[in-house]
Amino acid sequence: MSGGPPLWRRAFDKAERAVGSPLEEAVASRRMSDLFTVGFRVEGAVKGLFERQTRTALHFWNLPARTDVARLNRQVATLTTEVRALAARLEEERDLGA
Amino acid sequence: MAPELAAGDILSGVRREVERNAIRARNGIKYVAGAEWAPIGPTPSDTVWHEGKVHLRRYRRETPARLHPPVLLFLGLVSRSYIFDLWQGNSYVQRLMDAGFDAFVLDWDVPDAQDAANTMETYVEGFLPRAIRAVMKETGADGVNLMGYCMGGNLALLGLAAQPDLPVRNLVTLAAPIDYSHLSALADPLRDGRIKPDDMLDETGNVPAAVVERFFSLRKPTADLVQYANLWQNLWNDEYMEGYQAMGRWTREQIPFPGAAFVEVADGWLRGNAFLNDTLRVGGHAVSLGDIHTPTLAAIAERDEIVPRAAATPIADRLTGTQVDVLSLDAGHASLTTGRKAAKVTVPRILEWLTDRSEAVT
Numbered sequence: 001m002s003g004g005p006p007l008w009r010r011a012f013d014k015a016e017r018a019v020g021s022p023l024e025e026a027v028a029s030r031r032m033s034d035l036f037t038v039g040f041r042v043e044g045a046v047k048g049l050f051e052r053q054t055r056t057a058l059h060f061w062n063l064p065a066r067t068d069v070a071r072l073n074r075q076v077a078t079l080t081t082e083v084r085a086l087a088a089r090l091e092e093e094r095d096l097g098a
Numbered sequence: 099m100a101p102e103l104a105a106g107d108i109l110s111g112v113r114r115e116v117e118r119n120a121i122r123a124r125n126g127i128k129y130v131a132g133a134e135w136a137p138i139g140p141t142p143s144d145t146v147w148h149e150g151k152v153h154l155r156r157y158r159r160e161t162p163a164r165l166h167p168p169v170l171l172f173l174g175l176v177s178r179s180y181i182f183d184l185w186q187g188n189s190y191v192q193r194l195m196d197a198g199f200d201a202f203v204l205d206w207d208v209p210d211a212q213d214a215a216n217t218m219e220t221y222v223e224g225f226l227p228r229a230i231r232a233v234m235k236e237t238g239a240d241g242v243n244l245m246g247y248c249m250g251g252n253l254a255l256l257g258l259a260a261q262p263d264l265p266v267r268n269l270v271t272l273a274a275p276i277d278y279s280h281l282s283a284l285a286d287p288l289r290d291g292r293i294k295p296d297d298m299l300d301e302t303g304n305v306p307a308a309v310v311e312r313f314f315s316l317r318k319p320t321a322d323l324v325q326y327a328n329l330w331q332n333l334w335n336d337e338y339m340e341g342y343q344a345m346g347r348w349t350r351e352q353i354p355f356p357g358a359a360f361v362e363v364a365d366g367w368l369r370g371n372a373f374l375n376d377t378l379r380v381g382g383h384a385v386s387l388g389d390i391h392t393p394t395l396a397a398i399a400e401r402d403e404i405v406p407r408a409a410a411t412p413i414a415d416r417l418t419g420t421q422v423d424v425l426s427l428d429a430g431h432a433s434l435t436t437g438r439k440a441a442k443v444t445v446p447r448i449l450e451w452l453t454d455r456s457e458a459v460t
Binding site: 070080 | 283286293297318324331
């Protein structure tokens with residue numbers, strides 16, 4: 001029996017490179033990066049539109065919208081960082097004093 | 099004339115294929131049922147320090163360390179740190195311990211909303227120096243050998259640039275990008291400002307893991323198909339299945355990127371190419387790679403598709419205040435630390451450099 005990959009694998013590899021290489025080049029191209037940017041912006045615009053529509057309804061029922069949650073999360077994150085930094089400074093002072 | 103095959107050869111070949119197909123069927127059922135060939139992090143370790151979710155693991159040695167100082171390893175803020183202890187027989191930390199070192203991994207863990215405000219200052223002037231002190235306290239050492247992989251190398255360089263007197267005896271960077279203009283074209287929309295980094299953050303304030311995963315998978319659109327072909331071809335081989343499962347899991351398990359740190363990376367490192375242009379800033383103040391005076395080994399993978407050679411090689415020109423040895427290895431990004439190539443070539447050469455610059459424990 002001959003060595004090397006089996007026949008089916010050699011056929012697969014040939015087909016994969018025939019498709020994969022041009023796809024990789026396309027993904028790395030300027031045109032694709034423009035498409036990603038447009039797609040990203042469209043997705044953002046659609047999400048923003050949906051959020052604006054639903055925010056009013058949620059607030060009417062005294063429920064938080066996504067932007068409210070995001071704002072709270074930012075505040076919690078900032079507080080966490082500050083508390084962590086204070087705790088670390090306290091521990092350093094304690095170590096120096098010991 | 100075609101060589102004649104002995105009847106015995108044909109029979110043994112057929113028998114081998116029948117046996118393999120039987121194992122293939124068995125392993126196929128096991129795979130679909132979610133069997134585990136490679137448990138995560140097989141080498142025993144203990145968490146010896148933590149701050150929030152960030153924790154420091156010390157790997158258990160069977161015998162006392164023979165070399166000093168201990169090695170502290172870490173990744174960047176992308177991917178899980180169990181790459182350093184991927185599967186039995188293929189563990190970077192085990193190889194460090196076999197060479198005689200105490201091995202520690204600084205694990206940033208999986209960030210959530212509470213970590214969204216973490217900046218580079220948080221990591222390199224907060225967690226990193228405190229983790230170094232924890233290693234020194236654990237081992238009684240007066241310093242550490244620092245090893246940063248990929249973006250971990252950037253964090254190590256930034257930390258040392260900001261605090262040149264950190265007790266770091268030697269620095270090893272593994273595939274650390276310096277010239278960000280050579281990184282994937284997929285980053286172009288961020289690089290040229292068409293997409294703002296803030297627009298990529300979700301309600302937790304972080305870049306979602308799915309976005310990070312998509313960035314890596316888009317580079318190779320047919321990679322999943324190739325992996326399935328590899329799986330079918332090698333399903334009979336338990337040793338292969340171990341590596342396949344371990345590597346596949348690590349590649350898929352991406353983590354969110356802390357928002358504030360991401361904005362700094364996108365604006366400073368990517369757009370401003372700060373490592374190359376020496377315009378790095380930490381906590382609002384400028385820092386320079388030229389202030390680093392720690393002897394450095396920069397390991398560069400010649401066949402790295404994530405951090406191409408051109409992105410990594412400028413390191414020697416940037417660290418003007420110290421000796422930089424550049425080790426170019428015939429390897430890909432992952433095979434700097436895992437796989438047969440790593441075991442036989444890349445890891446021994448890195449360890450040789452580190453061993454030469456460490457001392458025996460008396």
